[in-house]
Amino acid sequence: MTKTTVLALLLLASTVVSQPAAVPARPNFAEHIGPLVHASCVDCHRPDGPGPFSLVSYADVAKRAEMLKSVIDMRYMPPWHPADQDDHFRGNRRLSDDQIALFTKWIETGKRKGNLAKMPKPKQYPGGWSLGKPDLVVKMRKPFRIPAGGRDLYRFFVVPIDLPEDKWVKAVEMRPTARSVVHHALFFLTESSDGDDYEGDTGRRGFGGLRGFRGGNFSRGFQIRGLGAYVPGARPQFLRDDLALELPKHHDLLMQMHFHPSGKAEVEQSSVGIWFADKPPSQEIKQIQLPSLFGFMSGIDIPAGEAGYKIEQSLKLPVDVEGISVGGHAHYICKTMRLTARLPDGTTKTLLNIPEWDMDWQTEYYYDDRLALPAGTELKCEITYDNSAQNPANPNSPPIRVRWGRQSTDEMGSVTLRVVAKNEADADRLDEAIYESMINSLSSRFGGLGGLGGLGGFGSRGGGGRSLDRFDKNKDGKIVPDELPRVLRERHMRRYDTNKDGVIDAEEMKG
Ligand code: HEC
Structure with missing residues (x-):
């Protein structure tokens, strides 16, 4: 055995020996378990949070300790579904083996409280919001009743925003009132119009599908989606750097909500908090x-x-x-x-x-x-x-x-x-x-684009230039919105119709 190998082995042995220090022999709530639970659970398990009960205080945690241990051991909580991978995610909640062992040790050694004065000051949730006070809070205009049973319901609701100027959004947080039945919600944008149209033609609150939607204009649709989807337990995050999503002036939030009846009639009237950026982003998501x-x-x-x-x-x-x-x-x-x-x-x-x-x-x-x-x-x-x-x-x-x-x-x-x-x-x-x-x-x-009439041909693209001419289906030297594929229509008109006459003319096509 060479000298270096011996040294390496000694080093290895010493790290192995020092390992148990990661899990103290007699952990207490104030110094060990409280900080762990506050970092990993309380984002959801707090009064008004998406979790079913609060885990803020010593008493909250101690009285459920065995149940908490079992969901932690199974790695059911905290929820985190991606397996380890090459690139890391922000706010990875997965507990380490040491943290899991620490929780068990705390229970085995009598759930000691410790000196609560030593506990780090827990994170605050002003008004119940998880990212601090939103810049704007909007709310569904009227409550919607979800029956106790029956099929899943999909309803659209318009939540008025109607700002006088364009804004940029850093984060959105939705807070449903009937958490147990809201399966998910997707956020879109629609031009503001007067509220009467919002109820659609079904005689009920909200409307069942976009065809039933008589108000506004759905065209801006998917822009806010990336920020906006709500699922139970999801935590909102701020977009990094100067990234932000567009919230054009005189637009409202169009929410598609999916309800899953729970056996108990519920009433839903969600609030949505919005945080703004102070300037437009330099890149579009x-x-x-x-x-x-x-x-x-x-x-x-x-x-x-x-x-x-x-x-x-x-x-x-x-x-x-x-x-x-x-x-x-x-x-x-x-x-x-x-x-x-x-x-x-x-x-x-x-x-x-x-x-x-x-x-x-x-x-x-x-x-x-x-x-x-x-x-x-x-x-x-x-x-x-x-x-x-x-x-x-x-x-x-x-x-x-x-x-x-x-x-x-x-x-x-x-x-x-x-x-x-x-x-x-x-x-x-x-x-x-x-x-x-x-x-x-x-x-x-x-089987081929032939049967899809109207979607337009996508030949291989020549380098350079705008190459917009391929959209000019009738070859009359200009492009009207109908000639553009729907997903590009809004954007191309905004970008290329520089004189805003509703047509991309020959000059504008050349750029
Ligand atoms: C991202 C939000 C979130 C975080 C973080 C979170 N929970 Fe939960 N937890 C929930 C929600 C929502 C439910 C209810 C739905 C469910 O049971 O799946 C729940 C349910 C539970 C339950 C009940 C399970 C059952 O079978 O009834 C326990 C116990 C629990 N959580 C413990 C914890 C502990 C301990 C932590 C931290 C180590 C934690 N949770 C972190 C959102 C969260």
Whole structure:
């Protein structure tokens, strides 16, 4: 044995020996358990928080200690679903083995209180909000009643905002009143109009689908989505750096809420807190959703009993991109979700890996640092489903054929990566790649673009210039909004119709 090996072994031995110091022999609440619970649980388990009970005080924790231990041991709490991966997420809540051992030790040694004066000052939640006092709080105009039973309900509600000037949003937090039945909510924007239209034509509060929506203009739609989705237990986060999402003047929040009746009639009238940026962002956040349209294009059709059904879609990045956050969406029988990146140098990275999907925790995960994805990177998303009787999350017993649809007993599936173009000048090329990937998935599903009349051809793109002429379907030398694909319409008109006459003319096409 050489001298260095001996030294190395000694060093190793000493670290092994010093290890138990991580878990004190007689932990107490004030110095050990209180700080742990406040850092890992109290964001949700506090009065008015999304958790079912508060864990703020010694008494709160001590009286439930055994139950807490069991959910901690199972790693059911704190909720955190991504497995370890290459790039780290902000606010990773996963407890270390030492922290879990500490909790057990505290119970075994008699749940000591310690000197509470020594406990670090807990985080404050002014007015119950998790990111401090919002700049603006808006509220559903009228309460909505959810019956005790029956099918899942999807309703749209308009929450008035109607600001006199354009604003930029750093974070949104929704606080439902009927937490146990709000399965999720998605946030869109719509032009403000007078309130009468908001109730739709169903004779009930809210409206069932966008076709029933007579008010305003839905066109701005998806812009606020990235910030806005609410799921039980999700914690809002501020967008990093100067990133922010646009909230144009005279727009209202259009919320799509999904209710899951709980056996008890409930009344919902949510409040939404909004935090503003003080200036517009220098980069625009884009969403890369794979497979496109929540998996609609993938033709999800899962035979009863099939345990390993898979959908997938890839996209090659045309420009340098930086990842900001990632999140998945699916229903009950989804099993795994994985988004990987194959970089041009051949290395691969896992951007999201959820080995055990749980529909109740559709969290958005924010990368610690901006995730560099150079031009030429191939993103690939794979989602698997288990429609067998062995899947405890399967709502059908015995299993039945499951297809794509909106009920939570139907399936969907996609991962959405939120990114910015590293150079904002490349933003349009990124938009086009996202759009093309969606169209390609459509054509593979429906066999060619021919039958899709009106979506416009996407030939290969010449380098340089705006190359807008391919949108000029009738070749009359100008582009009217109807000639643009719907997803690009709003943006291209805003950007290229510089004289705002509602047409992109020949001059504007050249740039
Ligand atoms: C992101 C929010 C969040 C965090 C953080 C969180 N919880 Fe929870 N917890 C919830 C919600 C929401 C529920 C109710 C839904 C459920 O049981 O799945 C819950 C339920 C529970 C339950 C009841 C489980 C049951 O089967 O009835 C226990 C016990 C619990 N949490 C303990 C903890 C402990 C201990 C921590 C910290 C180590 C923690 N939670 C962190 C949101 C959270």
